[in-house]
Amino acid sequence: MTGIKIVPNAVLLWLKPATKTKDSVLKYSSTLTSNLTFSSGPASFRTLVHLCYRNAPSGFVANCSSHIQRSASFTHDAAQTFSPIPRRTVTAMSRAKVRGQTSIHRWYCPYKDWDRPLYCPGPLLVVQQRHIVSKSAHISDDDDENLPLSRNVGMFFDKAAALLVHKVVEDFKSLPQKHRSLDEEMKLIQGTIAVIKPCAFIISLSFPIRRDNGTLEVVRAYRAQHKQHRLPSKGGIRFSAHVDYDEVTALAALMTYKCALVNAPFGGAKAGVQIDPKKYSEGELERITRRLTIELSKKGFIHPGIDVPAPDMGTGEREMCWIADTYANIVGFSDINARACVTGKPVSQGGINGRTSATGKGVFVGIKYFLTDKACMDVIGLKPGFKDKTFIVQGFGNVGFHAARYLVEAGAKCIGVAEMDANLYNKDGIDPVALDEYRRQSGCLAGFPAAQPYQGENILCEKCDILVAAACERVITKKISQKIQAKIIAEGANGPVTPGADKVLMEKKVLVIPDLFINAGGVTVSYFEWLKNLNHVSYGRLTSKFERDSNLHIIESVEKSINKWLDSDRAKGLNLKPDPKVKDKYLGYASEKDIVHAGLEHTMERAAEVIMDTARTYNLGLDIRTAAYLVSIEKIYNFYREAGVSSVI
Ligand SMILES: NC(=O)C1=CN([C@@H]2O[C@H](COP(=O)(O)OP(=O)(O)OC[C@H]3O[C@@H](n4cnc5c(N)ncnc54)[C@H](OP(=O)(O)O)[C@@H]3O)[C@@H](O)[C@H]2O)C=CC1
């Protein structure tokens, strides 16, 4: 029997048991979606569910989508999917309009015999509506804190994708000559957007390592390659006890959007190794990293032209060095480009000067761009410029430390540092370099004599102008955001602000500078490092002397003509001298770091300009995140539309 029954808070669906063919599943999926698109009483009540899960035959999803597309009232931001998750459940989110109010519905389908082919479903499939929120686009505090990261990234994506779809449709409608109908074009547009969102590949690994005490331990790791429309795919490797499948896929998706935004010609990827690196000796970490490299390379998840990792949380130059060394000696020994298999290496191993500080430097450049935009500062009620600005940084690791250092150099005052082991506060300012030095010597931040332990409730909510969130994801939730006093939040980390918080902050006129833009300095300089490895020459090697000599000739020639003029009667009494700053800047040799950081600044500034143009075009106000996503998605969308989908992933 096949049937549907709607009871309060639940929709039960019966599927005929032992359905053996794919065709019949398509028929049931069709029943499912068409039955869920229904009218209730006089009010328009359309629920759109798009179930998407691991191993689903493509026809199933396509079939659901086609129903969604056919629904007349479907608005593009209305319904979207839940991600494939490695549990024996199918979950989906849907939105419906009931008497003008938007409700968000969470669907939950326990599915028996998950490992059996899907076109042979178990005797009963229960689709249960567990939770109804009936305020307009309301996300409860609990939901906001607990939604998986992939869902957060997905929500940001959907919002921007909806605007893009609208624009593309309008552009199509205004074409004088059309080669296809609007309906056909809509299918192509929706289809292309649907290609962009999901993660293309993910590998899940378990491998043993020997601990120093002789025991064997199984280590779990993941690498997700979200998109490979541009190769290689690119993104860091994080070592963290909390990392899981969902987090890695979400972070890989963010990498795809980030790379597109700053024109780094890569797809997005990310890896996570589920360990707390503090609980392992250096030797153990080396064994884990080298074994991971071999396992990933066996499956095509590390290679100079396919997938190139980099540092992330809990990893740095040391781990990248082990990866490069293992790959170059064991796998890529006959490949002259082998060391381009990873970036963020020490310079002695083919790394680039300036990569270590690149993400923090990019955070600084991004903040500077917005802080000097008077119109933007007027909206949030800040005076332009760094003078008298205070900031608090969360996470004093690679990103947080360098960002803080550059901000202080520019004249801002660091009044707080939030870390795992200590929260430090000093209204007169904390010197990041001195704090870093203290940590090197003592092994922790606690006890730093030039600041006090923070006594308040939550240092992130303390009064300051800029909050640099450079620790980890989902730390600024809807609940916390209500108490935030900062005027600018810079997402140095990936995903620190949840969608619920994002909305509250926008309403409070707080400028959130989003992760995919503000922390893109790291991947930008990784791109330069990768090019350096492929070119086998460091930056400036061929050009530095030539450029210095050219500058010298120009300055000498200007000096000569000025002196000639000064000797004339007309210039008597004038005392002209060349500016020593100009001389210093242009008559020295540019180092690799100078060149790299100039390229980084240029990239960040260009990206910021494009984001701001987009925000203005779409009238997005302070919603810089949606503008940034729009820029990225449009580039990837154009790629797929032009390439076609038959030969790409
Ligand atoms: N490294 C890079 O180039 C890039 C990094 N990012 C992102 O930036 C973020 C930080 O990365 P990175 O600086 O490299 O990592 P690090 O491991 O160098 O530093 C992270 C720091 O944050 C601390 N931390 C973690 N969780 C919290 C918390 N809840 N509250 C306060 N402090 C916390 C960690 O402490 P502890 O060590 O005790 O856990 C650590 O000191 C990540 O989201 C990463 O994905 C983004 C772009 C590039």
Ligand SMILES: O=C(O)CCC(=O)C(=O)O
């Ligand atoms: O440098 C890279 O390739 C990636 C850095 C990274 O993981 C990130 O930007 O989140």
